Amino acid sequence: MPDPSKLVVLDKAHELLAGVNDAVVQIRQSHLAELKRQLIKSAVSIPSNIAEGRRRESQKEFLRFLDIALGSTGELETQLRAAKDCRAIPLDVHADLAKRAKEVGKMVNGLRRRIIEDLGDDDAA
Numbered sequence: 001m002p003d004p005s006k007l008v009v010l011d012k013a014h015e016l017l018a019g020v021n022d023a024v025v026q027i028r029q030s031h032l033a034e035l036k037r038q039l040i041k042s043a044v045s046i047p048s049n050i051a052e053g054r055r056r057e058s059q060k061e062f063l064r065f066l067d068i069a070l071g072s073t074g075e076l077e078t079q080l081r082a083a084k085d086c087r088a089i090p091l092d093v094h095a096d097l098a099k100r101a102k103e104v105g106k107m108v109n110g111l112r113r114r115i116i117e118d119l120g121d122d123d124a125a
Contacts, residue, residue, distance in 0.1 A: 007054065009107040013047035013069075016100045020076070023097060027088045035088065039079050045072035046104060059115050066112045073105035 020043040024036045046069045053065020077098060084094035 007050065007111070009104065009111055010047055010050050010054075012100070012104050012107060013050060016076075016097070016104050017043040017047060019097050019100060020080075023083070023089050023093050027083070029086075029088060032083075032086060032088050035079065035083060035086070039076070039083065042072045042076040042079060045069065046076070046108075050108070059119055063112060063115050063119075066108055066115070070105060070108045070112065073101050073108065077101050077105075 020039055024039050027036050049065045049069040049072065053062040053069070056062055056065065080089070080094055080098050080101065083089045084091065089097075
């Protein structure tokens with residue numbers, strides 16, 4: 001299997017993680033500690049699952065990990081909205097991170113579709 005570091009989506013996912021981390025360290029409300037942990041957890045999950053899946057033996061296994069990464073982007077988008085709604089992060093920070101999360105999600109989904117096409121297996125979707 002090729003080196004996962006060659007995937008552009010992995011770079012974008014790491015950039016998103018760094019942005020989420022920058023936002024989280026600015027959250028000062030102690031009652032939002034769990035939200036902070038969840039933001040980091042879902043942001044870490046995206047590149048982790050892409051990289052782990054890429055190292056697996058088969059494209060079908062990679063596809064499964066991409067599905068998990070895609071789910072984590074949805075989770076992150078929801079948590080970012082919660083952080084915005086709780087006024088834990090500024091509106092401009094939310095807008096930037098939400099846009100980046102959506103972009104990563106689209107990239108993961110595009111990679112996922114390409115693998116499904118390569119497999120020629122419509123049941124994999």
